[in-house]
Amino acid sequence: MRAVVVAHGDVLPADRAVIGVDDYVVAADGGAFALERWKLLPHLIVGDMDSLGDAGVERFARQGIPVAKFPAQKDESDLELAVAQAVAAGATEVVVLGALGGDRLDHETANLLLLADPSYDGVRIEARRGALRIRALRGEGSLSLGPLEAIVTLLPVNGDAEGVTTEGLRYPLRDETLRFGRARGLSNEVDSLPATVTVRKGSLLVFETP
Known part of the structure; x- marks a missing residue:
């Protein structure tokens, strides 16, 4: 199974085409906003919801989207949790959108290092932003x-x-x-x-x- 995980970084209009009809789509907290702009619904939203907020959580919950909420004080990033949830759901291939950009270079660096996490041996993980592909x-x-x-x-x-x-x-x-x-x-x-x-x-x- 292929999963697409959408993080709360920069996404381009062209990134919408990455998501296929059979993909399992996970939003990492505020990544749900990008999906909303694209008129898509995730299968799951994961994170501490500091970006999505209570109103956003309620809006998606009313549409039947499950939300896995974690404490703000945690050891993993929202993207890390979202990728783990996708793999736990059976994904053997994960494409990450929104991993780059924004004003937090530390988050961007952590997102890239996540691709090389040895605990995901056997799982193909890549990040995309427009034409850029990182594996x-x-x-x-x-x-x-x-x-x-x-x-x-x-x-x-x-x-x-x-x-x-x-x-x-x-x-x-x-x-x-x-x-x-x-x-x-x-x-x-x-x-x-x-x-x-x-x-x-x-x-x-x-x-x-x-």
């Missing part, structure tokens, strides 16, 4: 890249990424180590297909902008 490569594995001329950035998280090899990129990597905190993997480009990135050990955040 995580956790541990040994590979991802297909594209389309042609897409800008690709590979950033190691949770330490160094070892044995990084790319195919189809303008600046190839051959069994290299990308050091955590370094910009070695910044701003590459797809110049032939098929294009791939493979990692032997460690984790990468993979940014693709057509």
Whole structure:
């Protein structure tokens, strides 16, 4: 099952097209406002409801939408809770909208790091904003890249990424180590297909902008 989780960050009109009729849709607190603008209803709303407020909760509850309300003083972000709820419902693929933007860079950074959470091994999680797509490569594995001329950035998280090899990129990597905190993997480009990135050990955040 694929789930779409909508957070309370910036969303673009084009993001509406990401949500398919068969997707399980979860709103992370104020992410419900974006769905409301798109005239869509979530299957579930999750969070402490500090953004949605009592009036918003009541408005969605009247439409039969279940709300999982958590205390404001908690250890997880609303997005983290929403992704966990989606996975608990059976999602093996999660697309996050609204993970970026806003005036809280700390929230945005935490949202991106969530993609690389090793506890979600076996679950494909990605964030999208317009044409931008961000995925995580956790541990040994590979991802297909594209389309042609897409800008690709590979950033190691949770330490160094070892044995990084790319195919189809303008600046190839051959069994290299990308050091955590370094910009070695910044701003590459797809110049032939098929294009791939493979990692032997460690984790990468993979940014693709057509």
